[in-house]
Amino acid sequence: MNVAVCIKRVPLSPGRWSLTPDATAIDTSGSAMGWTLSPHEECATEAAVQLIEADGGEVTAFSLGTADSTEQIRELMAVGVSRGVLLETGADEWDPQATAAALASAIRDDATTYDMVIVGTESADTSGYQVGVRIAHALGWPIVTNVKGLSVTGGVARCERVVGTDREVYEVSLPAVIAVKDGVNIPRYPSVPGRIKARKKPIDTVAPTATPARLEKIRLALPPQETGTATVLGTGPEAAPRVVEVLKEIGVLT
Amino acid sequence: MILVYVDHDRGVLDELSLQALAAARGIDADVQAVLIGVDAVALAPRLGEFGVATAHVGVHDGLTDYAPMAAGRAVSQLAERLQPTAVLAAGSPRGNEVLAHAAAIVDEPFAADCTSITLGDGVSEVTRYRWAGNVFEEARVHAPMLYATTALHVFAADPQSGSAPAAIVEFAPDLTPADLAVRVLERTGGGGGGVSLAEAKVVVSGGRGVGEAGFGPLEELAELLGGTVGCSRVVTSAGWRPHAEQVGQTGTKVAPDLYIAIGISGATQHIAGCKNAKTMIAINSDPDATIMSFADYAVIGDAATVMPAIVEAVRAAKG
Numbered sequence: 001m002n003v004a005v006c007i008k009r010v011p012l013s014p015g016r017w018s019l020t021p022d023a024t025a026i027d028t029s030g031s032a033m034g035w036t037l038s039p040h041e042e043c044a045t046e047a048a049v050q051l052i053e054a055d056g057g058e059v060t061a062f063s064l065g066t067a068d069s070t071e072q073i074r075e076l077m078a079v080g081v082s083r084g085v086l087l088e089t090g091a092d093e094w095d096p097q098a099t100a101a102a103l104a105s106a107i108r109d110d111a112t113t114y115d116m117v118i119v120g121t122e123s124a125d126t127s128g129y130q131v132g133v134r135i136a137h138a139l140g141w142p143i144v145t146n147v148k149g150l151s152v153t154g155g156v157a158r159c160e161r162v163v164g165t166d167r168e169v170y171e172v173s174l175p176a177v178i179a180v181k182d183g184v185n186i187p188r189y190p191s192v193p194g195r196i197k198a199r200k201k202p203i204d205t206v207a208p209t210a211t212p213a214r215l216e217k218i219r220l221a222l223p224p225q226e227t228g229t230a231t232v233l234g235t236g237p238e239a240a241p242r243v244v245e246v247l248k249e250i251g252v253l254t
Numbered sequence: 255m256i257l258v259y260v261d262h263d264r265g266v267l268d269e270l271s272l273q274a275l276a277a278a279r280g281i282d283a284d285v286q287a288v289l290i291g292v293d294a295v296a297l298a299p300r301l302g303e304f305g306v307a308t309a310h311v312g313v314h315d316g317l318t319d320y321a322p323m324a325a326g327r328a329v330s331q332l333a334e335r336l337q338p339t340a341v342l343a344a345g346s347p348r349g350n351e352v353l354a355h356a357a358a359i360v361d362e363p364f365a366a367d368c369t370s371i372t373l374g375d376g377v378s379e380v381t382r383y384r385w386a387g388n389v390f391e392e393a394r395v396h397a398p399m400l401y402a403t404t405a406l407h408v409f410a411a412d413p414q415s416g417s418a419p420a421a422i423v424e425f426a427p428d429l430t431p432a433d434l435a436v437r438v439l440e441r442t443g444g445g446g447g448g449v450s451l452a453e454a455k456v457v458v459s460g461g462r463g464v465g466e467a468g469f470g471p472l473e474e475l476a477e478l479l480g481g482t483v484g485c486s487r488v489v490t491s492a493g494w495r496p497h498a499e500q501v502g503q504t505g506t507k508v509a510p511d512l513y514i515a516i517g518i519s520g521a522t523q524h525i526a527g528c529k530n531a532k533t534m535i536a537i538n539s540d541p542d543a544t545i546m547s548f549a550d551y552a553v554i555g556d557a558a559t560v561m562p563a564i565v566e567a568v569r570a571a572k573g
Contacts, residue, residue, distance in 0.1 A: 017388055019389075026389065096363075096364070100358075122350075122366075124504075125384060129350035129403075130350075130354040130358065137359060142323065142432065145347070146351070148497065161347075163263070165443070165498075167441065167443075169442060170439060171439055172435060183497035212396075214395065215396075216394045217393050220384070222389060222390070223388070223389075230549040230552040231550065231552070232541075232553075233535075234554075236560060237562070239554075239560065239563075240564045241567055243535065244567045246551055250512060252481075
């Protein structure tokens with residue numbers, strides 16, 4: 001079984017947010033800032049690696065972004081991804097429609113035929129909730145999103161998602177797109193031999209076709225800062241009676 | 255006219271969808287609803303109370319439970335026929351999923367989790383969440399018809415007493431076996447009839463500072479207050495609590511009447527999931543923890559000694 005994962009390089013989410021002077025991006029110039037993968041996509045990759053460990057085959061990581069995205073592809077190569085395909089863009093962000101169209105055609109045109117595409121349900125940064133769905137429609141494959149449990153038997157993917165206190169079960173025949181959520185598994189850490197092997201694995205670069213953004217970012221803004229005026233009810237167990245008073249005041253304890 | 259996708263689970267109305275109806279009415283007095291599945295026929299008249307004059311219900315033999323691709327297909331077909339100015343839904347997992355399908359099918363843009371929407375001729379302006387609401391994006395959507403969802407707990411459901419029930423208009427979507435292949439086949443508990451995290455009025459949430467063995471008093475307090483237990487990502491990653499209890503950007507986003515954050519430092523990804531709580535009490539040994547700037551009330555102290563005292567005091571107060 002061959003599995004494609006779609007992954008995205010995103011800024012590390014900081015303790016305190018700041019924007020670039022033109023307010024079009026998160027300011028990543030501070031010394032504490034860096035880049036990482038969306039957590040959902042770390043889990044997507046772990047799910048893919050577990051499937052090929054059980055069934056054989058290879059995992060390819062597709063990423064649309066700047067040349068720096070090879071850093072994230074290499075990280076995933078250290079945990080079991082065999083090959084990378086970078087859809088190299090300039091610094092300008094692509095909208096979800098253009099991103100999905102480019103990823104779908106790269107997956108379709110690749111020399112490898114895929115049985116499954118695994119993505120995160122939404123990216124950490126742009127939080128658009130749609131690239132996986134659009135890839136599925138472009139490929140004509142089914143998709144299950146928000147997946148918190150995944151197993152594959154006899155060409156059928158059994159997917160679970162959490163709704164309230166229940167788990168819903170879906171089954172789709174492969175080929176299919178699966179959009180996972182953080183928590184579907186616990187991603188492994190890269191080993192030293194894994195990191196060494198990763199250096200030699202191939203990354204192909206393709207030039208995707210840009211189209212004008214139809215969801216066009218104008219600028220970013222930060223929500224008003226919290227002022228930090230928590231009323232201290234007390235210190236240690238002696239504060240308990242004051243807590244009870246507050247619970248009564250707000251009506252949760254009657 | 256604005257068309258709003260109203261979700262339901264086997265005939266039980268999704269209350270979050272009422273927020274999308276309120277947002278729609280703030281833009282246009284003419285709001286119609288679309289619901290999927292014959293189970294929705296019985297609940298749809300009630301939407302009149304939320305400003306819906308007409309509720310369209312997609313009925314098909316294959317639609318016996320939630321089926322996102324089919325629902326997206328049905329919504330897009332109805333929208334093409336009715337030509338609303340916008341198709342909205344609540345920014346819930348299902349609302350975002352169904353609208354992503356609908357927009358993908360007609361190859362139109364889709365803006366998820368909007369906090370404001372201004373419709374225009376061919377170009378709409380929206381403000382939407384990025385980073386689960388830690389950052390706002392102002393964007394232009396270039397489309398003749400806007401597909402968008404509303405960020406949860408930004409718009410308040412707005413019932414009007416004395417309004418007429420919504421008129422029901424059934425329609426038959428044209429669905430393929432492939433659309434219907436993605437559907438809920440079975441459900442496994444969970445069960446036990448516990449309070450769901452997303453809907454709980456009280457969430458008693460623990461972080462690293464509670465410790466693996468320290469969740470007992472949190473469970474007791476949640477039970478005494480009719481709420482449920484939540485936790486931070488650190489706690490589920492360590493395997494102390496199930497992932498279903500995780501509150502945060504990658505877990506469940508909650509908006510309870512009361513959120514008690516115990517031994518939780520207040521990482522960005524956690525705050526994204528709980529900042530819409532009406533009241534927050536933080537219990538933390540570190541008076542400078544980030545969570546303190548989001549909390550309304552604070553107790554400074556170690557969860558291991560503070561929590562049993564609070565449980566005892568609440569139990570005594572209940573008599």
